Amino acid sequence: MSRFLILFGVVASSVIGAGAVAASEFEQTLIAKGSALARSVCAPCHVVSSGQPSEPLLKNPGPSFDQIANSGAVDADGLRVFLASPHADMGPHARMANPRLADYQIERLVAYIMSLRRAR
Ligand code: HEC
Incomplete structure (x- = not known):
């Protein structure tokens, strides 16, 4: 009986371990x-990464994604709503067309922006 329990424990923990690895690969x-x-x-108007090859084209560019991720005011759910x-807030003379992002694209962008958040 106890041998069975140990075996069960080993199998269960390796299954859970494999699940965690798969989840992080999915996240990556x-x-x-x-x-x-x-x-x-997004790069025409935002600095989306530190190695971005070209400056945003916009005269008053949006905040960098690093700033957005680390502002403290932003969380994943807020970003989802914003990106939908x-x-x-660009002002009456500077409306951005709705980018009409698909849900899966929003999830990718939210994952990317949140990955820029530094540990506090
Ligand atoms: C046409 C230029 C333009 C494009 C393209 C653009 N943005 Fe923006 N973005 C801005 C400007 C300007 C602001 C600041 C004004 C505002 O919040 O609306 C902003 C603000 C934001 C904010 C809010 C920041 C905050 O602190 O509240 C987020 C999030 C954001 N952009 C994400 C994105 C993402 C993701 C993309 C690509 C899908 C994108 N933007 C494409 C110009 C742009």
Whole structure:
């Protein structure tokens, strides 16, 4: 009986361990895809990463993604809501078209931006 319990424990913990590895690989893929999407769709107006090859084109660029991630005011749910609508705070003469991001694209971008958050 006790041998069975030990065996069960070993099997259960290796299954749980494998699950954790898979989850983090999934997260890494999500972040990498979010980073690629940000570089193509958001980089014209934001500094999306420190190694960004070109400056944003906008005269008054948006905050950098590093600033957004570390502002303390932003969390993943807030970002999801924000990214599901057009940027509303750009002023009456500078509306950004609704990027009409798909849910999976929003998830990638949120994963990428939140990955820029530094431990506090
Ligand atoms: C046409 C230029 C433009 C594009 C393209 C753009 N942004 Fe922005 N973004 C801005 C400006 C300007 C602001 C600041 C004003 C505002 O909050 O609306 C901003 C603000 C934000 C904020 C809010 C920051 C805060 O502190 O509240 C987030 C989040 C954001 N952008 C994410 C994105 C993401 C993700 C993309 C790509 C899908 C993107 N933006 C594409 C110009 C742009």
